[in-house]
Amino acid sequence: MSNLYTLENEVFSALIFYGTLVLIKTLLMAIWTSYYRTKHLSVWSREDAVMFAPNDPAKQKAMMAASHPQVERVRRAHLNDLENVVPFVVMALLYVGINPAAATALWHFRIFFAARVLHSLIYVNSVPQPFRGVAFLTGLAVTMSMAYQMIRAVY
Amino acid sequence: MSNLYTLENEVFSALIFYGTLVLIKTLLMAIWTSYYRTKHLSVWSREDAVMFAPNDPAKQKAMMAASHPQVERVRRAHLNDLENVVPFVVMALLYVGINPAAATALWHFRIFFAARVLHSLIYVNSVPQPFRGVAFLTGLAVTMSMAYQMIRAVY
Amino acid sequence: MSNLYTLENEVFSALIFYGTLVLIKTLLMAIWTSYYRTKHLSVWSREDAVMFAPNDPAKQKAMMAASHPQVERVRRAHLNDLENVVPFVVMALLYVGINPAAATALWHFRIFFAARVLHSLIYVNSVPQPFRGVAFLTGLAVTMSMAYQMIRAVY
Numbered sequence: 331m332s333n334l335y336t337l338e339n340e341v342f343s344a345l346i347f348y349g350t351l352v353l354i355k356t357l358l359m360a361i362w363t364s365y366y367r368t369k370h371l372s373v374w375s376r377e378d379a380v381m382f383a384p385n386d387p388a389k390q391k392a393m394m395a396a397s398h399p400q401v402e403r404v405r406r407a408h409l410n411d412l413e414n415v416v417p418f419v420v421m422a423l424l425y426v427g428i429n430p431a432a433a434t435a436l437w438h439f440r441i442f443f444a445a446r447v448l449h450s451l452i453y454v455n456s457v458p459q460p461f462r463g464v465a466f467l468t469g470l471a472v473t474m475s476m477a478y479q480m481i482r483a484v485y
Numbered sequence: 486m487s488n489l490y491t492l493e494n495e496v497f498s499a500l501i502f503y504g505t506l507v508l509i510k511t512l513l514m515a516i517w518t519s520y521y522r523t524k525h526l527s528v529w530s531r532e533d534a535v536m537f538a539p540n541d542p543a544k545q546k547a548m549m550a551a552s553h554p555q556v557e558r559v560r561r562a563h564l565n566d567l568e569n570v571v572p573f574v575v576m577a578l579l580y581v582g583i584n585p586a587a588a589t590a591l592w593h594f595r596i597f598f599a600a601r602v603l604h605s606l607i608y609v610n611s612v613p614q615p616f617r618g619v620a621f622l623t624g625l626a627v628t629m630s631m632a633y634q635m636i637r638a639v640y
Numbered sequence: 641m642s643n644l645y646t647l648e649n650e651v652f653s654a655l656i657f658y659g660t661l662v663l664i665k666t667l668l669m670a671i672w673t674s675y676y677r678t679k680h681l682s683v684w685s686r687e688d689a690v691m692f693a694p695n696d697p698a699k700q701k702a703m704m705a706a707s708h709p710q711v712e713r714v715r716r717a718h719l720n721d722l723e724n725v726v727p728f729v730v731m732a733l734l735y736v737g738i739n740p741a742a743a744t745a746l747w748h749f750r751i752f753f754a755a756r757v758l759h760s761l762i763y764v765n766s767v768p769q770p771f772r773g774v775a776f777l778t779g780l781a782v783t784m785s786m787a788y789q790m791i792r793a794v795y
Contacts (some may be wrong), residue, residue: 333488333643335737343794346734350790360723374716379764382771406529407662412567412722413515417508419730420574424501427490459536473512480505484498488643561684567722568670572663575729579656582645614691625667632660639653 333406334426343428349419349437352446356415359408359450363401372398407453410466415446418473425476428483438472445469489581496590497581499569503594507601511570514563514605518556527553562608565621570601573628580631581636593627600624644736651745652736658749659729664755666725669718669760673711682708717763720776725756728783735786738793748782755779 337343346434371393371473373379380389422439449465492498521527528534532591534545538608580590606612647653667780681703689700715727728760759775761767 333490335490335643335645337737337794342737346737346790346794349734350731353512353731354784354787356727357724360780375713375763375766377766377769377772387650399632403530408723412726413563414512416571416726416730417512421508422506422728423578423730423733424504427492427497427620453530456530456532459532463530470512470515474509477505477509480501480630484492484501489647490645558685568718569667571722571726572667575726575733576660576663578733579659582647582652582656608685611685611687614687617687625670628667629664632664635656635660640645640655 334429336418339426340432341430344424344432344436344439345419345426348443349422352415352443353419355443355447355450356408356411359404359411362407362454363404366398366401366404370398370400372396398479403456404454407450409438410449410453411446414466414469414473417448418442418476421473421476421480425480430479442469442472445472489584492577494581495587496585499587499591499594500574500577500581504577505597507570507598508574510598510602511563511566511607514559514566516570517609518559518563521553521556525553525555526534526592527556535621558611562605565604566601569621569624569628573597573624576617576628576631576635580635583635585634593631597624600627644739646654650742651740654742654746654749655729655732656735658753659732662725662753665753665757665760666718666721668713669721672764673714673718675715676708676711679735680708680710682706683713712762713766717760720759721756721761723778724776724783728779728786730750731783731786731790735790738790740789748786752779754784755782 333339335342337346367378368382370383371389373393374381374397376390376394379393382393383389425435425438445465445468448463449469452462452465488494490497492501521536522533526537526544528537528548529551529552531545534548537548538544543632577594580593600620600623604624607617607620643649647656648721677688678692681692681699683692684707686700686704689703692703693699735745735748743765755775755778759772759779762772762775
């Protein structure tokens with residue numbers, strides 16, 4: 331079988347595009363968390379409180395006292411990405427190896443990317459259910475579909 | 486050197502099988518968490534509490550008051566998978582590239598998979614130590630063995 | 641295009657080296673956490689408390705009462721690795737596929753590895769800011785640089 335892990339393979343080159351985008355999206359959750367930490371003056375580590383309020387021990391203590399609900403919310407969205415996005419991209423790397431039809435593979439990558447962007451926006455902005463659930467399950471269904479195709483291909 | 490990332494390579498095709506299975510196992514921890522959240526009526530986000538108890542603010546508040554120990558337990562098992570399973574599969578993808586003996590590689594994949602399934606069952610069901618520790622260290626030892634072979638192959 | 645995922649490709653073989661090292665570094669955070677859990681007698685699960693203090697229910701309760709700040713600190717460093725190191729290695733696997741110049745790729749891998757080792761040492765030892773921030777942003781910048789090259793290569 332010829333080499334599938336090359337830019338000439340449309341599926342691999344689409345994975346480089348969508349895999350990179352969705353992982354960058356995941357990394358940016360850390361920046362979004364920092365934004366809310368700064369806005370709500372809520373940090374975890376003494377050295378961070380000292381940086382924000384160098385000569386004000388009372389303020390430092392207040393900053394570390396309790397986590398702000400909005401900070402916790404964006405952190406949960408970030409953790410949900412670690413639980414779902416990273417396994418997806420790793421599985422997609424294996425998926426390239428079973429040589430799926432390009433159109434099938436590309437729709438998997440696109441739908442997953444859209445579902446996860448929506449998931450984060452919905453979560454961080456407290457959009458009522460069932461929207462977040464639907465975005466989560468859409469991403470999971472795409473991952474399960476790739477898994478099913480892979481198990482069938484090698485079993 | 487010929488291409489190793491092809492279904493004709495027994496090691497790669499075994500990684501597609503075991504890598505997919507162990508990542509699916511990791512994804513399913515989220516479903517298991519949802520099961521215990523529903524059973525013990527314990528959620529994090531207001532929109533989830535509203536979905537469960539639409540017209541009952543008191544119940545909504547109770548659901549968000551404190552995390553249930555069993556929910557925390559399954560979440561710790563999930564986090565432990567993120568810490569161990571995802572790095573394992575990523576390293577296994579690199580491991581294919583040093584062209585290990587097929588029998589060696591397959592036993593690494595099988596033992597890791599079994600150790601991690603046991604780890605989750607032991608953790609979530611509160612089985613006394615040292616069982617969870619043994620399952621954890623077995624998975625870690627398999628990962629370290631792959632790492633050792635890779636460092637030796639390229640250094 | 642010839643096969644890039646082979647030991648004869650200097651970039652891939654460097655990724656096997658640095659990718660393995662930086663993932664092992666991440667796995668070792670769990671051992672470091674265990675060290676502080678043992679030192680400060682602070683655990684999460686009843687079965688762990690029972691193992692440490694088999695016939696002393698009062699001590700078991702004390703061990704599970706509240707998390708020790710130093711344990712939480714090393715855990716945050718570990719979580720930060722999951723957020724940054726794992727996506728980096730996955731993206732680096734894709735990065736090999738765009739056939740980057742070897743010197744460029746190797747410096748990306750080396751700087752990322754050094755930045756993340758420093759990040760953990762700085763975090764766990766409570767070194768004042770801005771050191772941890774600089775280490776974090778250095779790792780992120782290296783990852784973003786790879787992402788930029790990949791998007792340019794396939795878009």
